[in-house]
Amino acid sequence: MKRSTKYSKKDVYQIVNERIMSSLEKGIIPWKQPWSVMGLPKNYQSGKAYKGINLWLLLSCGHGKPYYLTFKQAESLGGKVKKGSKSIPIVYWNFVYQHKETGKKLTEQEARKLPKGLVDRRAFLKYYNVFNIADVECVDWELPETSSKQPFRPIKACEDLLERIPDLPAIKYNEAQAYYYPKKDYINMPEKELFRSEGHFYQTLFHELVHSTGHQKRLNRKELWGAADKDKSAYSKEELTAEMGASYLSNLCGIWEEAQQENFSAYIQHWLGQLKKDKKLLVESAAKAQKAVEYLTGGKD
Known part of the structure; x- marks a missing residue:
């Protein structure tokens, strides 16, 4: 090589x-x-x-x-x-x-x-x-100790919300990336201990959970299914829906953190460009995020 x-x-x-x-x-x-x-x-x-x-x-x-x-x-x-x-x-x-x-x-x-x-x-x-x-x-790796990391402490409000979600997709920990896989209807998350805080973990999970509501057997959002290949703006619409929904759920559970604000801000420049092209984007995404939250919470907010 x-x-x-x-x-x-x-x-x-x-x-x-x-x-x-x-x-x-x-x-x-x-x-x-x-x-x-x-x-x-x-x-x-x-x-x-x-x-x-x-x-x-x-x-x-x-x-x-x-x-x-x-x-x-x-x-x-x-x-x-x-x-x-x-x-x-x-x-x-x-x-x-x-x-x-x-x-x-x-x-x-x-x-x-x-x-x-x-x-x-x-x-x-x-x-x-x-x-x-x-x-x-075939190598015995010698890596630095990481046992000083504090064990993950579940947040009750978040766990209670997860227990109430109807048809919760499987949550797997196969790799250190967060994503929702629509074809097999599961969420992959990094190991809980890899996050900087418990709040970061739940905020990231909420984002992927909102994505999962777009599955055909749930709310059937077209932005999640195939449209992204034909319409690049579909990805932006779906991301905005997921960000809005995750922010709502985070506030609902009392775990809003500055880091989420930073993540939210990371999309702003892209959204500005999309807003110039589509004046309906914010209103439509907010409505879809509301439906996603209502689905995940059973209408209990």
Whole structure:
């Protein structure tokens, strides 16, 4: 496996943009992730945290254990990358030095010995691939202790609400990402202990629960079913409905937190653009959010 490949600036930028945009389209905002128990994403071997765009690329993957290795680093530890595992690009800058008068290419050491006025330095992007340690077999990982994290303490008002919900979809904890999967009608959530607080957990769960009310056997919202492929504004409508509904439920349970306000604000710029195109968006989304809340609470608010 090649460690890195040369690409033009446009190609590498496109790779980065496509990955981040894909996450945003799934409702995952890397810089607004509410769960983290092991700190920032790091290279397992060096222990150094990734910086710049690499930080956001890795956060968008939602791995519970944020440690990464190159293919060769995994091999050096006696590990083996699992078949079918997907690599993640790590972007870095490379530089080319050239003598302005002679046109001769220079090494970095040669360039440093010359006056700056005689050296032309050009930067270009390159990348190499890494894998999360969950995708590497045959290694006994030595990870920092996280037992100091306080155990999750259920919030009674939230649990009472969950118990009353008719036809509650299954809630699974398969991966460190929050989403509703309409085709199989289940919600995936990160482990409860990964959230910064109990309130963050319930707020995130409420968002996905509102999405679940759009299922065909419940309120049958067209924005949740197939329309997104034909109409990109459908995703915005569904997200706005979920945000409004989750905010209502959070207030109802008394767990409104500043973090939810931050998450809510993350969508504002996108919504502004949609509002300019569709003056009915807010009114219609608010009505659908109200119906979702009434369904989840049995009309008891």
